[in-house]
Amino acid sequence: MRERPPLPPGPYLVMGLRVSGAAAARMLLPYGEVLGCDLGSPREAAGLAEAGVEVELASDGLDLVGRAATVVKSPGVPAHAPAVVAAHARGIEVVGELEIAWRLIEAEFVAVTGTNGKTTTVELLGAIHRAAGVPVVVAGNVGTALAELPGTAAEVVVCEASSFQLEDASAFAPEAAALLNVSEDHIDRHGTFAAYRDAKLRVFARQRPEDVAVVPGGLEPPGGQARVVRFARQAAADLALVDGILLFEGAALMPADEVRLRGAHNLDNAMAAASLALARGIDADAVREALRGFAGVAHRLEEVARRRGVLYVNDSKATNPDSARVGVEAFPGGVHLILGGSLKGGDFRALRDVVRTRCRAAYLIGEAEGRLASDLEGTVTLHRCGTLERAFEAAAGAARSGEVVLLSPACASFDAFRDYEHRGERFRELAEELAEDPDGA
Numbered sequence: 295m296r297e298r299p300p301l302p303p304g305p306y307l308v309m310g311l312r313v314s315g316a317a318a319a320r321m322l323l324p325y326g327e328v329l330g331c332d333l334g335s336p337r338e339a340a341g342l343a344e345a346g347v348e349v350e351l352a353s354d355g356l357d358l359v360g361r362a363a364t365v366v367k368s369p370g371v372p373a374h375a376p377a378v379v380a381a382h383a384r385g386i387e388v389v390g391e392l393e394i395a396w397r398l399i400e401a402e403f404v405a406v407t408g409t410n411g412k413t414t415t416v417e418l419l420g421a422i423h424r425a426a427g428v429p430v431v432v433a434g435n436v437g438t439a440l441a442e443l444p445g446t447a448a449e450v451v452v453c454e455a456s457s458f459q460l461e462d463a464s465a466f467a468p469e470a471a472a473l474l475n476v477s478e479d480h481i482d483r484h485g486t487f488a489a490y491r492d493a494k495l496r497v498f499a500r501q502r503p504e505d506v507a508v509v510p511g512g513l514e515p516p517g518g519q520a521r522v523v524r525f526a527r528q529a530a531a532d533l534a535l536v537d538g539i540l541l542f543e544g545a546a547l548m549p550a551d552e553v554r555l556r557g558a559h560n561l562d563n564a565m566a567a568a569s570l571a572l573a574r575g576i577d578a579d580a581v582r583e584a585l586r587g588f589a590g591v592a593h594r595l596e597e598v599a600r601r602r603g604v605l606y607v608n609d610s611k612a613t614n615p616d617s618a619r620v621g622v623e624a625f626p627g628g629v630h631l632i633l634g635g636s637l638k639g640g641d642f643r644a645l646r647d648v649v650r651t652r653c654r655a656a657y658l659i660g661e662a663e664g665r666l667a668s669d670l671e672g673t674v675t676l677h678r679c680g681t682l683e684r685a686f687e688a689a690a691g692a693a694r695s696g697e698v699v700l701l702s703p704a705c706a707s708f709d710a711f712r713d714y715e716h717r718g719e720r721f722r723e724l725a726e727e728l729a730e731d732p733d734g735a
Contacts, residue, residue: 296502298397299465301325302364302387308347309355309377310368311339314391317441318366319347321395329362331355331377356380363387366394369458390462391441392434392455397465398444399451401431404570405466407455407497408474410617411563413591414555415474416454418567421588423450426571426580434459457493467500472508472570473516474563477616508570510562523573525565527558533569540565542572553585556595557624593718595624599725603695606725609702610718615644618704622648628697630689632682633666634659635705635717642669642704649673655692657685661709682710682717686724699725 304326308319311330316338319330323346330342331350343349350358355377359365365381365388372378381388396403406416416432423430433440434453443451453468460466476491498507501520509516511526525533533542540547553564568581590596593611600606609621613635622629622645631653633642642665649656650673657677658666667676679685682701689699701721711717 296467296469298399301394301397302389304364305329305362306364306366307331307355307358307362307377307381308366308368309375310371311342311349311351312336312368312370313338314370314439314441315366315368316342317439318368318391318394320345321398321441321444322366323347326363329355329358331358359384359386364389366391367462369456373461388462389464390459391439392453392459393463393466395440395443396468399440399446400444401446401448401451403468403470404450404452404574405434405455405468405471405497406452406474406566406570407457407460407472407494409477409494409614410612410620411474411559411566412454412456413611414560414594415472415563415567416452417591418555418564418584418588419452419571421584422567422571422576422581423452425583426576428576455497457490460496461493463496463499465500466496467502468497468505470506470508470570470574471497471501471520472566473497473510473513474566475510475616477614506570506573508566508573510566521573523569525562525569527561527565533565533572535561535565540568542568542578547572547578548582548585552582554588555590557620559620559623560590560595593715595621596718596722598722599728601690601725601728603697604690604693605698606690606721606728607698607700607702608718608721608725609700610707610714610721612702612704613706613714614638615640615642615704618702619645619648621700621702622652625652625698625700627652628694629653630693630697630699631656632659632685632689632699632701632721633657633670633704634662634685635703635707635711636661636709637665638706642666645704646670646673654697655689657689659685659703659710660705662705666704682720683724686721690724690728 308330311332328347330347331353335351359380420432429448430450431448498516498518501518503519505520507520508523511524511531524531527535596608612618612621655675707714707717
């Protein structure tokens with residue numbers, strides 16, 4: 295592990311006190327005075343005041359900016375937040391939670407970003423390292439806040455990095471990084487696709503020649519100085535799929551059909567993870583073992599129940615149209631698709647072909663219901679259901695043996711649920727209640 299840059303000076307103002315922000319505030323206490331603010335009153339902020347953080351809830355933090363030498367921005371806080379704008383105007387350094395935690399972590403750092411597949415890929419990388427006997431921690435946008443990890447005994451940290459985190463990176467330079475894919479998402483936050491893409495590419499910007507940068511085949515050079523390793527379902531790649539065999543630098547790794555994860559998109563995720571691991575010297579046997587054994591993550595094509603031959607699949611993590619498309623494409627047909635939630639900008643017309651060719655019907659919910667109905671008109675029968683419960687009831691009633699009821703919403707969840715996990719858990723509850731029906735099985 296190379297030496298990290300020092301922390302910027304305190305006092306620190308931590309903006310946003312949910313999971314990442316609360317962890318950052320606690321992490322910074324040994325290094326100076328810590329102030330914290332949040333527009334709401336998140337449960338994660340409980341106990342911060344007792345720990346020594348000066349906390350303002352239901353506050354935009356504007357009155358605290360003048361007392362700070364550094365502002366630490368949680369991923370959910372946008373760049374146009376009044377206190378962030380005021381900090382820039384005063385010449386106060388603004389950094390993100392990823393940047394500040396990375397500087398304090400004494401372990402090799404692997405970052406994975408992309409529009410879709412991040413969680414699956416980082417968890418798979420964790421499985422690969424464990425199979426190789428390498429102490430590893432998986433963290434970031436996947437559950438454990440990065441700011442909880444300074445002092446970890448792990449040799450490697452594998453981090454899921456979002457565009458929200460990367461847009462605030464300044465010196466961040468992971469020893470290895472992967473970009474899985476990039477398609478339109480979070481336009482409501484970044485403003486344009488170009489700005490969103492540029493935030494993703496910041497993961498490579500300060501890498502050094504001894505580092506590894508994994509990218510899809512065909513992507514333009516990503517910037518930075520790292521060794522570029524490409525993966526693609528074609529021969530002209532470092533990790534390639536040729537005649538059903540995965541090859542790394544021309545040598546056979548394993549048959550592609552032995553990868554346990556379902557779907558072509560997950561084969562891409564597996565290829566990205568294998569590329570990164572092999573390029574860093576992880577033993578090929580450990581890579582094969584993990585790819586054959588790793589079954590996936592909760593809320594991403596998670597098979598939660600069967601009843602009367604109908605498969606119920608929770609893909610609640612599919613929060614944009616491209617992710618929902620690959621979720622539907624994981625099945626040959628007969629899909630009863632539940633779509634909808636809160637809008638993030640963009641439209642849903644990219645789903646038209648897959649809905650027409652793979653779905654029996656679509657069941658629309660939430661704030662996005664009207665836009666979905668307009669964009670998907672003329673594809674299959676569209677049922678405007680309003681809530682997840684009504685959509686589930688309609689889809690379960692219509693599905694026949696051999697078909698699939700799939701929650702792959704193509705939208706965020708914040709109109710009706712705390713987060714995509716909450717939405718997925720509710721879908722699982724509904725499916726399990728059906729599975730417990732004495733007439734089912």
